[in-house]
Amino acid sequence: MTGLDCRVVVPERGVDLALTVDEGQTLALTGPNGSGKSTLLSALAGWLRPETGHARLGDRTLFDVTDSRDTWTPARRRNVGYLTQDPLLFPHLTAEANVAFGLVRAGVVGRRNRRNAARDWLERVGVGQLASRRPGEMSGGQAQRTAIARVLASGPELVLLDEPLSALDAQVVPQIRELLAEVLTGRTTVLVTHHEADVVALADVVHRI
Numbered sequence: 002m003t004g005l006d007c008r009v010v011v012p013e014r015g016v017d018l019a020l021t022v023d024e025g026q027t028l029a030l031t032g033p034n035g036s037g038k039s040t041l042l043s044a045l046a047g048w049l050r051p052e053t054g055h056a057r058l059g060d061r062t063l064f065d066v067t068d069s070r071d072t073w074t075p076a077r078r079r080n081v082g083y084l085t086q087d088p089l090l091f092p093h094l095t096a097e098a099n100v101a102f103g104l105v106r107a108g109v110v111g112r113r114n115r116r117n118a119a120r121d122w123l124e125r126v127g128v129g130q131l132a133s134r135r136p137g138e139m140s141g142g143q144a145q146r147t148a149i150a151r152v153l154a155s156g157p158e159l160v161l162l163d164e165p166l167s168a169l170d171a172q173v174v175p176q177i178r179e180l181l182a183e184v185l186t187g188r189t190t191v192l193v194t195h196h197e198a199d200v201v202a203l204a205d206v207v208h209r210i
C-alpha cells in the first residue's frame with residue numbers, strides 16, 4: 002500500500018494542513034492564495050522542514066517531527082516526483098539527458114538502458130522527436146511534456162503537481178491535461194490547482210481549504 006497520510010504545521014506561515022490520499026488516487030488540493038498548498042508540497046518533497054507534522058507513504062516515513070521525535074528522510078531518498086508550474090529542467094542538458102538524469106537515482110543501471118528508458122518516456126509524452134534538444138529550444142508545452150517524462154520515468158511512489166498547467170499557452174492546456182490524466186492513472190498524486198477544469202479531469206477526490 003502506498004497511500005499518503007500527512008500533516009504539515011508551519012506556524013510562521015500560518016499553515017496547518019492534514020490530508021490523506023488512498024493508493025493510486027489523485028487528490029486535488031484547492032484553496033485561496035497563501036493558504037499553504039505549496040508549503041505542503043514542499044514539505045512532502047523534502048525541500049522544507051515543518052515545525053511539526055508527519056508524512057507516511059505506505060509503510061515508509063517521509064518525516065515525523067514532534068517535540069520528541071525527528072525523523073527526516075532526505076529528498077533524494079523519498080521517491081517522490083515533483084512537477085512545478087515552470088518545468089524544472091537542466092538548461093544545459095538535452096531532453097533525453099534531463100530524463101535520464103533521474104534514472105541513475107532510480108537504480109536503472111547502464112547508460113544505454115537509461116537512454117532507452119528516457120527515449121521511451123519522451124515518446125510516450127509526445128516529444129520523442131525532440132530528444133536531442135535543450136529546454137531553451139522547445140516551446141513551453143514541449144518543455145512541460147519533457148518535465149512530465151522526467152518526473153515519471155523514475156517511477157515515483159508519490160507525484161506532486163503544483164499548478165502544472167498554469168504557465169502554458171491556453172491552446173496547449175487541454176492536450177497536456179489529457180496527457181496528465183493518462184499518465185497519472187493509478188498513481189498516488191497530490192495536485193494543487195485553482196482550475197475547476199483540472200479538478201474535473203484529473204481528481205478522484207478534492208480537498209478544499
Ligand SMILES: Nc1ncnc2c1ncn2[C@@H]1O[C@H](COP(=O)(O)OP(=O)(O)OP(=O)(O)O)[C@@H](O)[C@H]1O
Nearest residue numbers: 013014015016032033034035036037038039040041
Ligand atoms: N519562502 C517563503 N518564506 C516565507 N514565507 C513564505 C514563503 N513562501 C510562502 N510563504 C508564506 O507562507 C504562506 C503560505 O504560502 P503558500 O505558497 O504555501 O500558499 P499557496 O496556498 O500555495 O498560495 P498560492 O495559491 O498563492 O500559490 C503565505 O502566507 C506565504 O506568504
